[in-house]
Amino acid sequence: MGWEQIEISLPNCSSLQVISFPVVQLHLNRTAMRASQKDFENAMNQVKLLKKDPGNEAKLKLYALYKQATEGPCNMPKPGVFDLINKAKWDAWNALGSLPKETARQNYVDLVSSLSSSLESSSQVEPGTDRKSTGYETLMVTSEDGITKIMLNRPTKKNALNVEMYHEIMHALKAASKDDSAITVLTGNGDYYSSGNDLTNFTDIPPGGVEEKAKNGAILLREFVGCFIDFPKPLIAMVNGPAVGISVTLLGLFDAVYASDRATFHTPFSHLGQSPEGCSSYTFPKIMSPAKAIEMLVFGKKLTAGEACAQGLVTEVFPDSTFQKEVWTRLKAFAKLPPNAMRISKEIIRNREKEKLHAVNAEECSVLQGRWLSDECMNAVVNFLSRKSKL
Numbered sequence: 195m196g197w198e199q200i201e202i203s204l205p206n207c208s209s210l211q212v213i214s215f216p217v218v219q220l221h222l223n224r225t226a227m228r229a230s231q232k233d234f235e236n237a238m239n240q241v242k243l244l245k246k247d248p249g250n251e252a253k254l255k256l257y258a259l260y261k262q263a264t265e266g267p268c269n270m271p272k273p274g275v276f277d278l279i280n281k282a283k284w285d286a287w288n289a290l291g292s293l294p295k296e297t298a299r300q301n302y303v304d305l306v307s308s309l310s311s312s313l314e315s316s317s318q319v320e321p322g323t324d325r326k327s328t329g330y331e332t333l334m335v336t337s338e339d340g341i342t343k344i345m346l347n348r349p350t351k352k353n354a355l356n357v358e359m360y361h362e363i364m365h366a367l368k369a370a371s372k373d374d375s376a377i378t379v380l381t382g383n384g385d386y387y388s389s390g391n392d393l394t395n396f397t398d399i400p401p402g403g404v405e406e407k408a409k410n411g412a413i414l415l416r417e418f419v420g421c422f423i424d425f426p427k428p429l430i431a432m433v434n435g436p437a438v439g440i441s442v443t444l445l446g447l448f449d450a451v452y453a454s455d456r457a458t459f460h461t462p463f464s465h466l467g468q469s470p471e472g473c474s475s476y477t478f479p480k481i482m483s484p485a486k487a488i489e490m491l492v493f494g495k496k497l498t499a500g501e502a503c504a505q506g507l508v509t510e511v512f513p514d515s516t517f518q519k520e521v522w523t524r525l526k527a528f529a530k531l532p533p534n535a536m537r538i539s540k541e542i543i544r545n546r547e548k549e550k551l552h553a554v555n556a557e558e559c560s561v562l563q564g565r566w567l568s569d570e571c572m573n574a575v576v577n578f579l580s581r582k583s584k585l
């Protein structure tokens with residue numbers, strides 16, 4: 195009788211829980227829904243047809259708007275702090291305050307419509323699309339002056355990499371490898387370069403349970419890092435602010451790393467019960483010596499931009515006030531160099547390491563798969579999600 199389920203799942207200390215909640219209830223209050231009930235029902239049906247998972251954030255918004263549209267302002271007692279799933283739902287609904295039912299209904303319809311079009315179009319962006327690639331949900335991708343710029347675009351989440359962003363970055367890199375730009379740049383929108391893996395990635399558990407989740411995560415991570423190992427053109431990181439976790443480890447696979455003096459470099463893997471990825475277990479000891487690599491990757495020492503430069507992880511540091519101007523001037527000059535010569539030179543420098551890097555990547559992903567199932571990791575994620583800890 196019309197119960198569609200969208201799952202929001204959050205870890206619960208030593209075990210992971212999945213709770214499904216109804217977002218679509220077809221026996222609607224007909225009086226309240228008169229004007230656009232058809233649209234509302236159509237939107238509810240459309241949710242079922244989404245080809246890609248819209249992510250927990252969108253699902254929570256859908257839930258809240260649905261409740262507001264059908265029941266009005268949040269009237270439930272606030273769940274306890276450890277009841278993470280119900281608290282997330284309550285927070286989302288309660289945040290709508292006294293939004294009228296009609297507006298909530300309209301917002302629900304609009305949200306479904308934008309999700310349908312963005313999830314459709316993000317899987318249809320053709321490699322080689324020039325100028326501006328729209329249709330990305332988590333990135334801004336532009337191509338001009340011989341430079342493809344991939345900008346991480348979740349500034350309110352400090353550009354944390356959610357599952358959608360992993361997929362979109364892979365897509366953007368594949369497209370950039372085939373477009374007519376000479377070089378590719380990765381940077382972040384807002385005050386952070388990236389806060390690393392989105393810790394809510396650990397909360398959306400499939401029917402196969404946490405083991406399947408960890409296995410899928412390892413497969414995705416291996417493919418994701420593989421795209422950086424195989425990227426054929428000069429790949430440059432513009433580290434505009436703090437970088438955490440995987441956004442730091444990947445830097446060992448870039449061809450140049452330019453950093454603002456506001457940037458910091460932090461890999462708190464032990465704090466999170468995790469282990470290094472992005473081939474950093476191999477690249478970091480080579481770049482900065484095994485002892486310095488262990489300080490970062492095992493003890494979680496945070497480096498300033500100047501320290502990272504002294505260790506060889508960063509190519510050059512710029513004052514934040516002139517960072518954009520100075521780096522773009524330099525990149526535009528690089529992009530005028532003969533592209534085939536740059537590509538061939540990169541190939542000859544990097545190719546003899548490729549096989550080794552792929553083997554390291556596979557091993558790191560396999561170790562991490564086990565780490566993600568550990569109590570140490572689950573407790574760290576729960577602590578972050580329940581706001582008991584930050585870096």
Ligand SMILES: CCCCC/C=C/CC(=O)SCCNC(=O)CCNC(=O)[C@H](O)C(C)(C)COP(=O)(O)OP(=O)(O)OC[C@H]1O[C@@H](n2cnc3c(N)ncnc32)[C@H](O)[C@@H]1OP(=O)(O)O
Nearest residue numbers: 350351352354389390391392393411414415439440584585
């Ligand atoms: C396929 C799977 C592959 C897995 C690969 C594994 C990679 C390993 C890693 O990357 S480990 C690194 C993981 N990252 C972290 O542990 C960082 C966690 N975040 C923080 O500690 C802090 O948010 C901060 C220090 C980055 C910034 O603190 P600040 O006080 O300045 O800002 P807020 O905490 O209020 O953050 C603003 C909102 O952004 C959300 N957010 C930030 N980082 C993450 C993140 N990594 N994951 C999920 N969400 C993040 C934060 O929750 C705030 O959201 P809100 O406004 O909705 O509350």
